Amino acid sequence: MKPSIPKGTRDFSPTEVANRTYIMNTIKTAFETFGFQPIETPSFENSSTLMGKYGEEGDRLIFKILNSGDFLVKADEKLLSNKESTKVISQISEKALRYDLTVPFARYVVQHQNEITFPFKRYQIQPVWRADRPQKGRFREFYQCDADVVGSKSLWQEVEFIQLYDTVFSQLGLQGTTIKINNRKILSGIAEVIGAQDKLIDFTVALDKLDKIGREGVIKEMLSKGITEDAIKKVAPLFSFKGSNLEKLDALQQMLAASEEGKSGVEELRFVINAIDQLGLTSASLEVDVTLARGLNYYTGxxxxxxxxxxxKMGSIGGGGRYDDLTGIFGMPDVSGVGISFGLDRIYLVLEELELFKSVNLPKPKVLFLNFDKTTDIAKMKAITVLRNRGVKSEMYPDLAGSNNQQKKQWKYATNREIQYVVSKVENDTYLLKNMENFEQLTCSLNEIIEKVK
Structure with a gap:
């Protein structure tokens, strides 16, 4: 039976790894240019760290890890017989694969608070796992590239994150991206003025799906969650909100006149929009989108x-927001944070579709020693050791060529890997060196090889 890999995961070829590394290095360079420092956290966390932080939908997508050994020993037999899986999970699984990098980061901040200088600007590039239904641009294992600032309530952080997005996409040659922005205070204000404060999460989760399931789909979901028809009529203008960013904000200002929280959200957005209008963007555009909710419960701004x-045709390639008290869930209240994430895998697919990848050079030796004569193997390996110590990538073809066909195979290996220099003969400290680009061939010393290839 032919082996396979789990759905939603992938193997990566050398070229794909090189392209992914190009994207990650571009993002990493931008992160560090903006003053962020790297950290890493474990692939899995205690279940208590993750569960309950992403809403009901998010919790269902967390990969749980079964306890080691006989994991059913502590399980309640009645729960098992009744097939109450959600209740028995806590008895048989104490750990889970991380769903994102933000909650583990909050845990990190609380755990290391005495070692951190605030405001703390961190970036993190690591894989995450979600038990989602695989489809184009959606995987069960994928990398996130996150940047967060904790310990600052300044709206200049939001401005800088928009600039950071613009910088990365400009350097990747990705023109025409749209950075959508909203504020959870505005959504709370809308829920308040339509009398649906107690349904805020249901309201925002449904509204966030407008571009996926359409106006009728959103209305149907809101009704199913107990939001009244009268409330939905009041919010109907949001389904086709038009105009410039400032015109949208003016309309929201009027709509939310009776909500202090809503008006606060409008003013925060106005500050960011005005700052970006004055600073300008290179490759991206900024758009106020009042339907944007991002179903995660911890965003507050x-x-x-x-x-x-x-x-x-691609889902979002990045996202984030402000969370005023994420660390409070771990016993450290009143620490404001804001962060964004780059969707590496989706960005890869977009660059591939638009043919924006620059030509990448795969790792390969600069000099290849062919293996036609085993009596000179030690001499070749000594030469290779010297070359490597001088920073010249070198290798010897491992298998001895016993026939003309085997010799041709070695030459073909050099051609297929696009190796520039080939040593085919070693004799009395001299080397027969061939340049595979111009086919020039000469006999030279090892020092002359070093000078030539460098």
């Missing part, structure tokens, strides 16, 4: 989501 250029 600005919300970001990045859409791929028009014409590319």
């Amino acid at each position: 600005a919300i970001f989501e990045v859409a791929a250029p028009k014409g590319v």
Whole structure:
């Protein structure tokens, strides 16, 4: 039977790894240019760290890890017989694969608070896992590239994150992305003025799906969650909100006149929009989107989501927002934070579709020693050791060529890997060196090889 890999995971070829590394290095360079420091956290966390932080939908997508050994020993037999899996999970699984990098980061901040200088600007590039239904651009294992600032309530952080998105997409040559922005205070204000405060999460989760299931689908979901028809009529203008960013904010200002929280959200957005208008963006555009909610429960202020250029069928390629008290769930209240994430895998697919990848050089030796004569193997390996110590990538073809066909195979290996220099003969400290690009061939010393290839 042919082996396979789990759905929603992938193998990566050398070229794909090189392309992914190019994207990650571009993002990493931008992170460090903006003053962020790297950290890493474990692939799995205690279940108590993750569960309950992403809403009901998110909790269902967390991969649980069964306890080691006989994991059913502590399980309640009645729960097992009744097949109450959600209740028995806590008895048979104490750990889970991380769902994102933000909650583990909050845990990190609380655990290391005495070692951190605030405001703390961190970036993190690591894989995460979600038990989602695999489809184009959606995987069960994928990398996130996150940047967060904790310990600052300044709205200049939101401005800088928009600039950071713009910087990365400009350097990747990705023109025409749209950075959508909203504010959870505005959504709370809307829920307040339509009399649906107690249904805020249901309201925002449904509203966030407008671009996926359409106006009728959103209305149907809101009704199913107990939001009244009268409340939905009041919110109907949001389904087709038009105009410039400032015109949208003016309309929201009027709509939310009776909500202090809503008006606060409008003013926060106005500050960010005005700052970006004055600073300018290179490759991206900024758009106020009042339907943007990003179903995660911990956002309290600005919300970001990045859409791929028009014409590319792809979900969001980045997102984030402000969370005023995420660390409070771990016993450290009143620490404001804001962060964004780049969707590496989706960005890869977009660059591939738009043919924006630069030509990448795969790792390969600069000099290849062919293996036609085993009596010179030691001499070749000594030469290779010297070359490597001088920073020249070198290797010897491992298998001895006993026939003309085997010799041709070694030459073909050099051609297929696009190795520039080939040593085919070693004799009395001299080397027969061939340049595979111009086919020039000469006999030279090892020092002359070093000078030539460098």
